[in-house]
Amino acid sequence: MLSIRIEKTDTPKQLPAADNPLKFGTIFTDHMFIMNYETGKGWHDARVVPYQPVVLDPAAMVFHYGQEMFEGLKAYRAADGRILLFRPDMNAKRTNNTNRRLCIPQIPEEDFVDAVKALVKTDAAWIPTKPDTSLYIRPFIIATDPFLGVRPSDTYQFIIILSPVGPYYPEGLDPVKIWIEDDYVRAIRGGIGEAKTGGNYVASMAAQLKAHEEGYSQVLWLDGVERKYIEEVGAMNIFFKISGTVVTPMLNGSILPGITRDSVISLCREWGVLVEERRVSVDELYEAAKNGTMEEVFGTGTAAVISPVSHLRFKDHVLQVKDGGIGELSQKLYDTVTGLQRGQIEDHRGWVFEVK
């Protein structure tokens, strides 16, 4: 069990008012978690402290060579008052996979989960209670050696911050239009696409701006080699329902292995829906949209859970998905995953962790 020192703030902030829309990532709670790492000493000095600025040497390696990683998960307040996390053990595992790729030291999985639980418990009053609200949890690690040479850092900070967030869909699931990007790429096999790190996000911004200018809300990324196979949509994984079969790009080294993706695949298989993880080409989508066999398209990720797609734009073609509405399977997956997360549906898979 990770030993965590808890230092509470003397000056708690005012909790957001009941009518605050809690715009994503704008409000932060009273406390944060920090733990330090030093080669030879390992991870040490785990503590929950008042939310405060991080003071670093301007030569700190994270500023120059991007050696950093992050995670994203949520805590939910169930109707009976319990505080629930959804598959935080998977975030811990993914942290270590990311860390391996980025030469950041491993963190014991139990310590990661204990740190999340300790911080959420300290700031439990900040978990919003209105329907579809939650407390977003952002763990991250930064390289802190004050050194301009290029090598992995010998010192790190593992930090967790919390942010109460409003409903992703204030008026219910809302289909989005997506732009299939054939110029910029997000990631390539052998690169860092399967690691959750800022470098992939900065690589995506120019295309995201371009899509916005064209009136599309998200970018659909193609593979970096042939620019032919679908990878992800924005910072979500993507699924297609074609002739009754659910198809999603297989994890190929440049796709981020989403926990929502994994949950959706498991649920579909339990329901007897055939799921194929394989390569999906733009040509196949084009055909399926044209001959009417493209039944549903949706993105998956922690923020939106399920994000239905109504239109796909590729070069000069606009493909409409069915009637542009919300598919039956998309809605069922949304209701089931959010029901499990909020304790409205009983969990028999070991996915829901209670914070006590």
Ligand SMILES: *Cc1c(COP(=O)(O)O)cnc(C)c1O
């Ligand atoms: C985090 C992330 C996802 C979604 O992962 P979840 O675990 O489902 O939230 C998908 N793609 C990218 C690029 C991501 O960073």
